[in-house]
Amino acid sequence: MxxxxxxxxxxxxxxxxxxxxxxxxxxxxxxxxxxxxxxxxxxxxxxxxxxxxxxxxxxxxxxxxxxxxxxxxxxxxxxxxxxxxxxxxxxxxxxxxxxxxxxxxxxxxxxxxxxxxxxxxxxxxxxxxxxxxxxxxxxxxxxxxxxxxxxxxxxxxxxxxxxxxxxxxxxxxxxxxxxxxxxxxxxxxxxxxxxxxxxxxxxxxxxxxxxxxxxxxxxxxVSSWDPFMTGIPGVQIRPETRLANDNVIVQGFILPHHSRLTPKEYNYGKGPKDSWTNHQGFYVYRNKRLLVAGDWLGMFKREHHYDLCRMKIELSNNLDNEWRIDIKKSQAKPPAPYRDVIFSIAKEARALAIEIHKHRGKIIKRTLSKDEFFPFWDEYNRHGKRFYRINRNHPIIKTLLDNAGDLKNKVQNALKFAEETVPIPLIMIRENEEENVHGKPFEGISPDPVVKVMKELFINLIKEGYSPEAAKARIISIEPFDSYPQYLHYLEK
Ligand SMILES: Nc1ncnc2c1ncn2[C@@H]1O[C@H](COP(=O)(O)OP(=O)(O)O)[C@@H](O)[C@H]1O
Ligand SMILES: [Mg+2]
CATH class of the missing domain: 3.30.565 (Heat Shock Protein 90)
Structure with a gap:
């Protein structure tokens, strides 16, 4: 002393x-x-x-x-x-x-x-x-x-x-x-x-x-932006978990799939960061003030298929030290005793979100049409190994092959070579190096080609005798148009 x-x-x-x-x-x-x-x-x-x-x-x-x-x-x-x-x-x-x-x-x-x-x-x-x-x-x-x-x-x-x-x-x-x-x-x-x-x-x-x-x-x-889209039909609200004598409340929210939202709701969901992917993750509140907006707090990576998962954590203002709230009030870190519980609550919510995402085709099919779902890529097994091939029944590919004439063999060949050289190792390395490294279809470029092809398909389907509703249902069952329900209402214009 x-x-x-x-x-x-x-x-x-x-x-x-x-x-x-x-x-x-x-x-x-x-x-x-x-x-x-x-x-x-x-x-x-x-x-x-x-x-x-x-x-x-x-x-x-x-x-x-x-x-x-x-x-x-x-x-x-x-x-x-x-x-x-x-x-x-x-x-x-x-x-x-x-x-x-x-x-x-x-x-x-x-x-x-x-x-x-x-x-x-x-x-x-x-x-x-x-x-x-x-x-x-x-x-x-x-x-x-x-x-x-x-x-x-x-x-x-x-x-x-x-x-x-x-x-x-x-x-x-x-x-x-x-x-x-x-x-x-x-x-x-x-x-x-x-x-x-x-x-x-x-x-x-x-x-x-x-x-x-x-x-x-x-x-x-200034209008408020609610990450949990309260009041919009179809939001799944998970039960609350209370920790630390009710000073910490954790709750998961699974938002409706894009195809079940109106274009206005879908755009609202994109939030201030203008992206569903950037808004997935934890929202940490201190009192009613949001500190962290959409971040997995180092527990998980930000991946497109978890877009529908948002987690609420509410803290009282006497936990700043434990949660390492910084001076700027823009960071928080779950302390060790709660980390595992919060991790498993989030894991469960994420599993539900990915389930919706994975079955989006089926859900859309059930609610909108009886047509099958047309992914652009298929996964298949060859001698015990996984491979990916371009779906020859995808309407864009089918039209190409049907109209290729003398070039049909050459087109088939080009597709085959593309499929056999998908740069999976590189993609894997990049995924592990950095969070959120890969862009989504048409991210950062104009979606004009999407709208254009959707319109062409729509016109062809109408010519084939489909009603406008049935034509739309079919289009929404084709990848990547299933991610663009907001363009459907332009089709008839
Ligand atoms: N808009 C305001 N109205 C009344 N008091 C204020 C206002 N802004 C600051 N203060 C006073 O100044 C103090 C210092 O503010 P600040 O530097 O932001 O630190 P802190 O908010 O952590 O106390 C506050 O605790 C409060 O007493
Ligand atoms: Mg202050």
């Missing part, structure tokens, strides 16, 4: 400039940074949060305003301090904060200057600014400046509320450096980022939005 009573000491304060640069390197995206600011608004019991921006090239400003309870001068100065609260302190169950850092790290990750203005009930507004240039070039210390940007348009919403807080970011170098106000390209890029922020917020705060929180992005309400 060291005796601290008579010991020599010296202060070794962190160097403000280097510490702030360190904050800047934490690795927030604009999306996660704005979400972290909104967490504070929710903790302050805001009913409305307004996000606004004034595009002006390198002078662009972003503001986040809430009508929460606000802060007085002393509280605001404390809020501006890095490490304003002790991370191991117990917090109110609905508090979304933890490290006493979010406001500072999220803001500095995006900008060199930010001002916080706040008003408590029956008090005058107070404001303070962190300015990295002032800290670096003038004070070289942890000093705030009493400054607020003088663009009056910024304060309209703040002034309308009796209480609330507003965070203004400017000198947003990470996003607007080397842009210019009237450059259409940089403006377009900025607007795209803002659009992605909007979608991200609709996902991260979907449960708050559904319970009445208004997030208003430039005068438009």
């Amino acid at each position: 060291i005796n601290y009573n008579n010991i020599d000491t010296t202060i070794a304060e962190p160097v403000a400039t280097s510490m702030i640069e360190t904050f800047r390197a934490i690795g927030y995206s604009v999306e996660t940074a704005i979400a972290d600011i909104i967490d504070n608004s929710i903790t302050a019991h805001a009913e409305n949060v307004w996000i606004d921006y004034i595009w002006d090239g390198p002078e662009t400003m972003i503001s986040i305003t809430d009508d929460g309870h606000g802060m007085d001068n002393k509280e605001l100065i404390q809020a501006m301090r890095p490490g304003s609260r002790y991370p191991l302190d117990d917090r109110e169950p609905d508090d979304l904060g933890r490290f006493g850092l979010g406001l500072k790290t999220a803001s500095f990750s995006q900008c060199r200057k930010f001002c916080v203005i706040s008003r408590k009930r029956d008090c005058e507004p107070v404001y303070w600014t962190w300015d990295l240039d002032y800290v670096c070039d003038h004070s070289k210390s942890w000093s705030l400046i009493r400054y607020k940007p003088d663009n009056q348009n910024l304060y309209k919403k703040f002034n309308e509320n009796e209480t609330g807080t507003m965070v203004i970011w400017w000198d947003i170098d990470r996003l607007t450096k080397e842009t210019s106000t009237d450059n259409e390209k940089s403006k377009k890029k900025f607007l795209e980022v803002m659009d992605s922020v909007k979608k991200h917020l609709g996902m991260v705060f979907h449960r708050y939005i559904d319970e009445g929180l208004n997030i208003i992005f430039r005068d438009r309400k």
